[in-house]
Amino acid sequence: MDLRKFEEGVRMTASKKITVKDFQTMKEEGEKITMISAYTYPIAKIIDEIGIESILVGDSLGMTILGYENTLEVTMEDSIRHSQAVARGTNRALVIGDLPFLSYGIDDHETVRNAGRLIKEGRCEAVKLEGGRERKEEIQEIKAIGIPVLGHIGLTPTYINELGGYKVQGKSTKAEERLVEDAKILEEAGVFGLVIESVPWKLAKKISENLTIPTIGIGAGQYCDGQVLVIDDLIGLTSDLKPKFVKQFANVGSIIADAVKEYLEEVKSNKYPSEEHRYGN
Ligand code: KIV
Numbered sequence: 001m002d003l004r005k006f007e008e009g010v011r012m013t014a015s016k017k018i019t020v021k022d023f024q025t026m027k028e029e030g031e032k033i034t035m036i037s038a039y040t041y042p043i044a045k046i047i048d049e050i051g052i053e054s055i056l057v058g059d060s061l062g063m064t065i066l067g068y069e070n071t072l073e074v075t076m077e078d079s080i081r082h083s084q085a086v087a088r089g090t091n092r093a094l095v096i097g098d099l100p101f102l103s104y105g106i107d108d109h110e111t112v113r114n115a116g117r118l119i120k121e122g123r124c125e126a127v128k129l130e131g132g133r134e135r136k137e138e139i140q141e142i143k144a145i146g147i148p149v150l151g152h153i154g155l156t157p158t159y160i161n162e163l164g165g166y167k168v169q170g171k172s173t174k175a176e177e178r179l180v181e182d183a184k185i186l187e188e189a190g191v192f193g194l195v196i197e198s199v200p201w202k203l204a205k206k207i208s209e210n211l212t213i214p215t216i217g218i219g220a221g222q223y224c225d226g227q228v229l230v231i232d233d234l235i236g237l238t239s240d241l242k243p244k245f246v247k248q249f250a251n252v253g254s255i256i257a258d259a260v261k262e263y264l265e266e267v268k269s270n271k272y273p274s275e276e277h278r279y280g281n
Pocket of ligand 1: 037060061218
């Protein structure tokens, strides 16, 4: 791709707010959709200014920001608080809030209320929830009050105890068929897009070709209509387990460590603060 043309394109469209309609147009025109999971104001500002089309305030924030073992402890309050921060830092990207574990799946009214809270209090423009056919009615109910819904199938981290670990999904013929069916059911229920996580690339390709709505892949190969990565993985802030699909585009963790080390050494050796960093004559 011609980088200059690409940069011009980003500048020209920089002020136009991205909506779920643009996702559909991008699928139809064969333009890849970019999405990043991010949770804070300053990072959202950078991502938005670069021209990424969408920020997902993922429940992965439980691990990346709050240090939880998995996503199960994340609350509506966590999701709302971080969605607000991201929304404040975003002008153009579509902001998608993530419904955390137990905010759906119990009672449809409660699900709709929680989805509504992410829009009203969290200032999101769409919501995401995990699961296949079992989410059909809830998705229809959320959509009925005007909230766009992003589906999420494959490796769904809130099902971690059921799945028995962060494993690639859809490997058997039966599991593959079920995921293809789930994707179709979710499309018919009205999701505007579908995250497909950790499945073999051929299966993700098949699902993507079988749907009219865009698929957003993570660990699902290059034939999805878009891609999503967690910002901490992308910039090298996560030191724990690194799944095969993660490409680390920078090593910010080591830049931070070097800066903190230098600060420590300079304070200990009385080098910082120097005259230029103090007040008075
Ligand atoms: O929570 C999250 O960040 C996600 C993405 C990885 C899709 O669900």
